Amino acid sequence: MKAMHETSGIDEPSLHPGDDASSATTESSAGARRAGESSGWSTRFQQPSLQRAACERGMRMHTVTRSSVSRIVDRESRGGTGTDEIIGASLALRRVLRDVDVVAPTDSTVLIQGETGTGKELVARAIHDRSARRARSFVKLNCAAIPTGLLESELFGHERGAFTGAIRQKLGRFEVADGGTLFLDEIGELPLELQPKLLRILQEQEFERVGGQRTLRVDVRLIAATNRNLAGMLAEQLFRDDLFYRLNVFPIDVPPLRERRDDIPALVEHFVCRFARQMNRRIEIIPRDAIAAMQQYAWPGNIRELANIVERAMICSPGPTLDIPVVELERLAARASHPGASGDHPATLAEFERAHILAVLEETNWLIAGPRGAAARLDMKRTTLQSLIKRLGIARPASASRPIARDSGNDGAVWCGESQTCAQPACGFGHAGPPQAS
Numbered sequence: 225m226k227a228m229h230e231t232s233g234i235d236e237p238s239l240h241p242g243d244d245a246s247s248a249t250t251e252s253s254a255g256a257r258r259a260g261e262s263s264g265w266s267t268r269f270q271q272p273s274l275q276r277a278a279c280e281r282g283m284r285m286h287t288v289t290r291s292s293v294s295r296i297v298d299r300e301s302r303g304g305t306g307t308d309e310i311i312g313a314s315l316a317l318r319r320v321l322r323d324v325d326v327v328a329p330t331d332s333t334v335l336i337q338g339e340t341g342t343g344k345e346l347v348a349r350a351i352h353d354r355s356a357r358r359a360r361s362f363v364k365l366n367c368a369a370i371p372t373g374l375l376e377s378e379l380f381g382h383e384r385g386a387f388t389g390a391i392r393q394k395l396g397r398f399e400v401a402d403g404g405t406l407f408l409d410e411i412g413e414l415p416l417e418l419q420p421k422l423l424r425i426l427q428e429q430e431f432e433r434v435g436g437q438r439t440l441r442v443d444v445r446l447i448a449a450t451n452r453n454l455a456g457m458l459a460e461q462l463f464r465d466d467l468f469y470r471l472n473v474f475p476i477d478v479p480p481l482r483e484r485r486d487d488i489p490a491l492v493e494h495f496v497c498r499f500a501r502q503m504n505r506r507i508e509i510i511p512r513d514a515i516a517a518m519q520q521y522a523w524p525g526n527i528r529e530l531a532n533i534v535e536r537a538m539i540c541s542p543g544p545t546l547d548i549p550v551v552e553l554e555r556l557a558a559r560a561s562h563p564g565a566s567g568d569h570p571a572t573l574a575e576f577e578r579a580h581i582l583a584v585l586e587e588t589n590w591l592i593a594g595p596r597g598a599a600a601r602l603d604m605k606r607t608t609l610q611s612l613i614k615r616l617g618i619a620r621p622a623s624a625s626r627p628i629a630r631d632s633g634n635d636g637a638v639w640c641g642e643s644q645t646c647a648q649p650a651c652g653f654g655h656a657g658p659p660q661a662s
Contacts, residue, residue, distance in 0.1 A: 310346050311494050312487030316479035320347060327474045328354035333426065335411075335471045336449040338478030339573065341528030344449040345409060347478055352405040357445060360404030365397050368410035368608050376418055377434050380425075386435025396433065398425060402442045411471065412452035412463065413611060419464045426470050446471075452615075481523040481530060488519050491527065495534040496546060505538055507546050514548035520557040524576060578616040581609070590620050 310321070327334055328351045336344045345364065352362045370378050377386075381396030397406055408414075414422065425431045430441045448471050457463040481488070492515065496507050523529055533548065541547040584598045591597040592606060599606040612618075 309494065310343065310350060311490050312484055313490070314479075314484040314486045316483045317487060320476060320478060321350075323474075323476045324350050324354065327351060327476075329356065330474075331355075331445050333445070333471055333473045334447045335454075335473070335475045336447065336478060337454075337475060338449075338451060339480045339526055340451045341526035342478040342480055343527055344451075344478050345407065347476060348405075348407045348447045348449060351447060352407075352445075355405070355445070357404050361401050362405050362407065363397050363401035364407040364409060366409045368413040368611070369605065371607070372415050375415065376421070379418070380421065380431050380433055381436075382434035383436045386433070390435070393433075398431065398442050398444055399440065401444045403444075405445045405447060408446065408448045410450060411448040412450040412454055412457060413608075414463075416462070416464070419467045423464065423467045423470055426467075481526040485519045488530070489515050491530060492518065492534060495531050496538065499535050499538045503538060505541070506544055507538065507541065508544035510546050511548070511550075514546060514550055517550045517553040517557070518548065521553045522557065524573060574616065577612070578618065581612060581616065582618060585618070585620075 310317070324347060334348075334351060336347050338344050348364075349362060352358060365378060367375065377390075377394065377396065379396050379398060381394050381399055382390050384390055384393050421431065425442075425444075426446060429443060430439050432439055454463055454468050454472075458465050458468060492510060496510065499505070500507055518530070518533075525532070533553075534546075537546050537548045581598070581602070584601050585592075588596065588598045588601060592599055592609060594600070597606075599609045602609060
């Protein structure tokens, strides 16, 4: 911590180029916040040779010195891949970190809820690293990323010969996490047929491998996360109520970035420093109007979208000034603030998501799979897009043009055909009957 009170190598925004950099100290979390309130939010590195050290110290200003509002999780001593940060000083984030402090010392199940890109996995890691299990494994599994037929084996393992291709015994994630923490992301995508088995292991801490007869016992703390409305899924009978109540012992709601606008300057600086190291680039100035535009934008993709915008700006910035697409952000912010000015616009996140997916489907002629399909355009898995289509109630209109069933010149991509004749698995609309070529 001594280094944090010495010259950081970064001039505070209030300093002039001729000022002595040694006066730019980080004395407290209040001082760090005052730096963000000064004019311009311009961050200048005093000399190129200090850029890397300045970036590292600049990031740690928002993590180590703001001990009451931020946490830094360092797993390098346990063979981790580096350092993950929860950065910010907003009231919404402080509430989350208080909840983390309260629940971490216990073994209670935690359900983390929040929109996509809000940092739910970082919250789960923070809970694990502040618990008595921190010396043991933190195992994670994205339920939406594993095919339904393989998910049971991934969770509970299988015996040799349990199914075709099972040439050897495999340990499941629960066994690997024995004594530690298992983080199940996208728990809302868990198939109904697997939910009773998960409920049993939560209640009794025992299970059998696929194809096995022996009952195994484990000691695992479960943390689950989702961006879906599980309570709404109960009414639609898409999620078991008993499993929901078992998971919802200690809920934590991670706020979206639009409710943490005061944290945007610190997050931007953090991502600039990260990408500057990765790209070996030199960024000296973060313009004031860029920060202001980013604080006005609603960020439907949250922190993940912010990171992508900063990375793109780093790539497109030829000089020392970060070239944020301010005009584009202002246009999007104005459209969101005045939805009636240019026609009807989505009022909620679900409506925005539905409208965006519909627009992409229309642009791709309702092609789902393949390199030119909607899933590729949206940068998501085909199965994830299919689930979204069903959840949002999207159906191909009868007036839409009728595409061919399969295009051999499109890498075998499957097209959605007539609403009553398409049964291809890539379609996702639940149509019956074989596809027909036009």
